[in-house]
Amino acid sequence: MESYVVGVDIGGTGTKFGIVDKDGNVLFSSEMSTKKHLQVNTFIDELHVHLSVMIEKVGGFGRIKGIGIGAPNGNIYSGTIEYAPNLPWKGIIPFAKMVQDKFKVPVKLTNDANAAAVGEMMYGAAKGMKDFIMITLGTGVGSGIVANGQLIYGHDGFAGELGHTVIIPNGRKHSGTDQLGSLESYTSATGVAETAKELLSQSDRPSLLRTTNIDEITSKDVYEAAIKGDEVAKEVFEFTGKILGIALANFVMFSNPESIILFGGLTRAGDLILKPTRESMESNLIEIFQNKVKILISHLKESDAAILGASALMWE
């Protein structure tokens, strides 16, 4: 009798989940809101309701080998989510244990970006690569690092928090961490919107973005204005790419990856962001690293990649 695993990818805004077979096919998948659940218990209750329906469709809980979960600041060693700045639940949450108690099946949990990196290595753009870095550009900026063919977990299980590395000392304040000048404060969806607001308020330059209330501008609005040729919106992506490129250069000089795989909403902007990112990365690299590292966009279907990556934890 075939067995399946459940993959769950928890993001700051929404959570994706699905049933996966051994060949990496996502049989059923769906999503729900993360941020409306101020309590972790009600979140797990709602997840249980949705997943129970799906699990019945594949033959019931007896067929489920386990649940793999990717979450911001998820710790593979302890199964906890600790002080995640982009989640509504504060402090240290024994998340894997809570899910295991509710579902009565084995649960493994790791950093969401680590899960995505495993997904890319097993099914995606990093197939066959032994050294790569996966970076998710979404509500937050997450990362998973593979070196010598292994995921780097670090001493406490928190390796790969590249979104929180400081790129502009004394730069923009991150509303979740209070850090100054971190990568995430510039290159997350929120960071892109923030840059647009700054550029608009610093001048009277005409822009399509001025038709939206300045406090309600999103990264999607910036993207839509940029593809229509809006100069301010294009400058937002150039600035974002420039900062991302400095960060990527630093990461390359750290672990010397074969490629960097980008993933998440912001990558939809394509060359608007990739071109300045590549240029900035190359100009900040020393000679031995120049023109070697491929910047790739994940080609897994976005909702699938996250679920696949999380589920892969249970096949390991």
Add this chain to the structure above:
Amino acid sequence: MESYVVGVDIGGTGTKFGIVDKDGNVLFSSEMSTKKHLQVNTFIDELHVHLSVMIEKVGGFGRIKGIGIGAPNGNIYSGTIEYAPNLPWKGIIPFAKMVQDKFKVPVKLTNDANAAAVGEMMYGAAKGMKDFIMITLGTGVGSGIVANGQLIYGHDGFAGELGHTVIIPNGRKHSGTDQLGSLESYTSATGVAETAKELLSQSDRPSLLRTTNIDEITSKDVYEAAIKGDEVAKEVFEFTGKILGIALANFVMFSNPESIILFGGLTRAGDLILKPTRESMESNLIEIFQNKVKILISHLKESDAAILGASALMWE
């Protein structure tokens, strides 16, 4: 009959070498100038002269299992030294092959800081650690990264060039790489002297350093003035520590090491540099990493550590 290995550590200024036994005892050691040799051939010739004398003392070349070499930008995969900004030899040098042809014994070569990290893991402060970063603060700033108990070499063998990561975008120009704002441009011995020159020329503040010709100030002069209580000299170390601390925070958020081991001339300044470094590191870390990472000073005898690390390549 006991066999020995030779360890060679090539630095921008000088090269250290010695004969090491299986237990990590350095039986004989010495050093010579690197920078006076504008040609790599004359450098290898001089090294051969010195080492031949030592090798005779332990019973001749028949006793030598091989030569392990640590060099800036040394590549373990190809045995080459590539575009090393702090060495007199430019381009790609097939160094391991040249030494092998001259000495007629097996040769292995890697990045000098990787060699030092192996030395620390086998004989020093990192004994028993599976996740740590070794940083040498000398003429240049080098690094070796160990994760999951393994040295990270990267796809092309150049992982761990942390001295060239950009900490202050558009900051100080590095005379070797032309990069702006790299860690090395601030926290190498040269960087410390440069900071002193900047501080002295920006004001008329009294300082013991003003007794030295401003263009001839070295990091040693700054250290000697600082321990006498000179305010400008102390400020130089505070500034250096602040920048080093930002960099260390970024490295911690990359690979989540158990400790960071500092090594090299600048560490002799002790708390003058360590205190601001620790404070700056902690204030740039997100919560999950705070108050966890130990900053340690290598306790291996400096000349021995480098030779031991390089020699360890041949025992592997």
